[in-house]
Amino acid sequence: MAETPARPRPLSPHLGIYRPMLTMMMSIVHRITGGALYFGTLLLAWWLIAAATGPEAYAAFEACASSLLGQLVLFGYTWALIHHLLGGLRHFVWDMGKGFELGTVEWMARLSLAGSILLTLAVWVIAYAMVGAL
Amino acid sequence: MADMRTPLARVRGLGSAKSGTEHFWIQRLTALANVPLAIFLLASVVALVGADYATVKTYLSMPVVSIVLLLLILSGVYHMRLGMQVIIEDYVHGEGMKLLSIIANNFFSALVGLACVYAVLKLGLGG
Numbered sequence: 001m002a003e004t005p006a007r008p009r010p011l012s013p014h015l016g017i018y019r020p021m022l023t024m025m026m027s028i029v030h031r032i033t034g035g036a037l038y039f040g041t042l043l044l045a046w047w048l049i050a051a052a053t054g055p056e057a058y059a060a061f062e063a064c065a066s067s068l069l070g071q072l073v074l075f076g077y078t079w080a081l082i083h084h085l086l087g088g089l090r091h092f093v094w095d096m097g098k099g100f101e102l103g104t105v106e107w108m109a110r111l112s113l114a115g116s117i118l119l120t121l122a123v124w125v126i127a128y129a130m131v132g133a134l
Numbered sequence: 135m136a137d138m139r140t141p142l143a144r145v146r147g148l149g150s151a152k153s154g155t156e157h158f159w160i161q162r163l164t165a166l167a168n169v170p171l172a173i174f175l176l177a178s179v180v181a182l183v184g185a186d187y188a189t190v191k192t193y194l195s196m197p198v199v200s201i202v203l204l205l206l207i208l209s210g211v212y213h214m215r216l217g218m219q220v221i222i223e224d225y226v227h228g229e230g231m232k233l234l235s236i237i238a239n240n241f242f243s244a245l246v247g248l249a250c251v252y253a254v255l256k257l258g259l260g261g
Binding site for chain 1: 162165166168169172173175176179180181183184187190191194203207210211214217218221246249250252253254256257
C-alpha cells in the first residue's frame with residue numbers, strides 16, 4: 001500500500017462549485033427532456049391505442065388530454081420535444097467539428113432556448129386557434 | 135510499439151468494448167430521422183385538435199400516415215433506448231442495479247414500441 005501523500009491530490013472540479021452557465025444548463029436540460037420524452041412515449045401509445053380501440057376509449061383519452069392537468073402535461077411534452085430537437089441540431093453542428101468557439105456556443109444555446117419557447121407557444125396558439133378558443 | 139492483436143481483430147477493428155462507435159452512430163442516425171418525423175407528429179396532432187373520432191380514425195388509417203408513424207415509432211424508440219442506456223451507465227454504479235436497469239430499459243422500449251406499432255397497424259389495416 002502506498003503512503004498517504006503529504007498534500008491531498010487535486011480533484012476534478014465538482015459541479016457544485018461551478019457558477020451555473022447557460023451552456024451547462026442546456027446540456028443538463030437536454031438530458032432531462034430526453035428522459036421526459038422517454039416516458040412521454042406512453043402518451044403516444046395511449047393516444048394510438050385509444051384511437052385503435054374505439055370511440056369510448058378515444059373519448060376517455062380526449063377527456064384526460066383536455067383537462068387542465070392534461071393540457072399542462074401536453075404543453076410540457078411539446079416544449080420538451082422541441083427543446084430536445086433543437087439541442088440535437090446543435091449536436092449535429094458539433095459532430096461536424098464546427099461551432100466550438102465560446103461565442104458561437106453561447107449564441108447557439110440562447111437561440112435554441114428562445115426558439116424552443118417561441119415554437120412551443122406558436123404550436124399551442126395554432127392548436128387553440130384551430131378549435132376557435134382564441 | 136508492437137501491435138499485440140491478431141490480424142482478425144485488427145480487421146474487425148472493434149476494440150474491447152465491441153460496439154462503442156455503433157451506439158454513437160445509431161444514436162445520431164435515429165436523431166436525424168427523428169427531426170422530420172417528430173415535426174410530422176406535432177403537425178398531425180395539432181391538425182387533429184378538436185376533431186371527432188371518425189376524422190381521427192380516417193386520418194390515422196391513411197397509408198402514408200401509417201408508414202410515417204411506423205418510421206417514427208421505430209426510430210424514436212431505438213433512439214430513446216440508446217439515450218436511456220447512457221443515462222443508466224452514467225448514474226447507476228452498482229453492477230447488479232445497472233444490469234437490472236438496462237434490462238428494464240430494453241423491456242420498456244420493446245413494450246412501448248410494440249404497443250404503438252400494433253395500434254398503428256390495426257388502424258391502418260382496418261381492424
